């Protein structure tokens with residue numbers, strides 16, 4: 001049997017369907033437990049290995065294996081349980097990854113956000129840790145540039161709004177796109193933190209930078225909106241949005257109500273931060289392949305895969321606000337070297353080919 005380097009990815013259910021999907025694999029009777037009790041039960045459940053994945057192959061011929069570890073908490077638990085209890089649980093999941101031979105661990109979803117983007121656990125581990133946010137942010141930027149091109153949006157005249165402007169991914173995107181757009185509106189709840197980010201970005205960005213809250217009407221005139229927040233509830237639903245706007249939802253759980261597509265046929269909504277692996281069909285694990293709709297994997301998972309394919313087991317993205325443009329470009333180029341690319345645009349069950357974007361653009365212009 002071949003011995004490949006191993007990556008680990010820590011996930012958690014982002015909603016009730018995800019919870020039943022993950023637990024149902026080991027405990028078939030779980031469907032019969034009323035949700036109220038199940039939510040109580042999982043808080044006491046320790047992290048566990050969910051899947052072994054074999055043969056994640058690069059176009060260079062190099063192959064890595066992986067494991068998926070589950071931190072059994074829903075987003076509502078991450079925000080409501082005592083912080084130290086949550087951190088201990090994430091740390092245990094990381095230790096399991098290490099015990100099972102992984103050399104690098106990507107922290108998925110809220111496991112990165114609630115471990116202070118990995119900083120709270122990295123010193124207690126021997127394996128490398130990454131949030132995967134550098135690659136995720138680079139994919140978001142790449143998607144925005146591609147979609148703007150299709151939609152004939154002149155970036156130099158456009159207005160960009162980022163929900164989660166002080167966040168790790170939001171700020172990273174702002175660093176790149178703030179050099180291309182005309183005005184940039186950064187949204188978060190903590191206005192002091194926003195003012196700090198604005199001061200920092202004003203040194204490197206050409207765009208006029210506004211800061212504010214969701215209620216401050218920075219959505220209605222935006223040509224491009226990126227949602228990258230840690231909110232556990234929907235933030236964009238019935239607000240006024242500009243005709244022809246691009247709306248990219250990176251957040252998990254989502255920030256954008258998915259039925260917005262039905263109500264607003266004149267805006268382009270897609271899920272951001274996803275990558276496509278080469279040789280997806282050769283990956284040895286049916287459940288893994290079922291887990292990722294349209295074969296698009298999270299950018300944060302892809303980051304550890306790319307680093308492992310390079311044999312570079314380092315803490316790549318760690319701590320909030322440390323992502324640089326150079327790091328984003330570097331990991332994106334490494335991805336391409338291994339055949340890992342930006343995923344096609346999609347939203348829920350709908351995938352958009354380039355022709356769909358062209359027709360959409362013609363219809364609204």
Ligand SMILES: NC(=O)c1ccc[n+]([C@@H]2O[C@H](COP(=O)([O-])OP(=O)(O)OC[C@H]3O[C@@H](n4cnc5c(N)ncnc54)[C@H](OP(=O)(O)O)[C@@H]3O)[C@@H](O)[C@H]2O)c1
Pocket residue numbers: 108109110112113132133136163164165166167168169170187188189190191193214228229230231235250251252253272273274297298299300301320
């Ligand atoms: N697609 C992927 O592959 C992928 C990869 C990694 C992460 N993600 C998702 O991306 C999102 C962002 O991750 P991150 O690591 O950048 O998180 P983060 O560093 O914790 O940043 C979260 C940001 O959201 C803001 N925020 C939280 N609640 C808000 C609200 N109600 N209204 C407005 N702003 C709010 C925060 O500021 P305030 O607290 O001041 O409001 C902060 O700016 C998460 O949902 C995560 O699960 C997706």
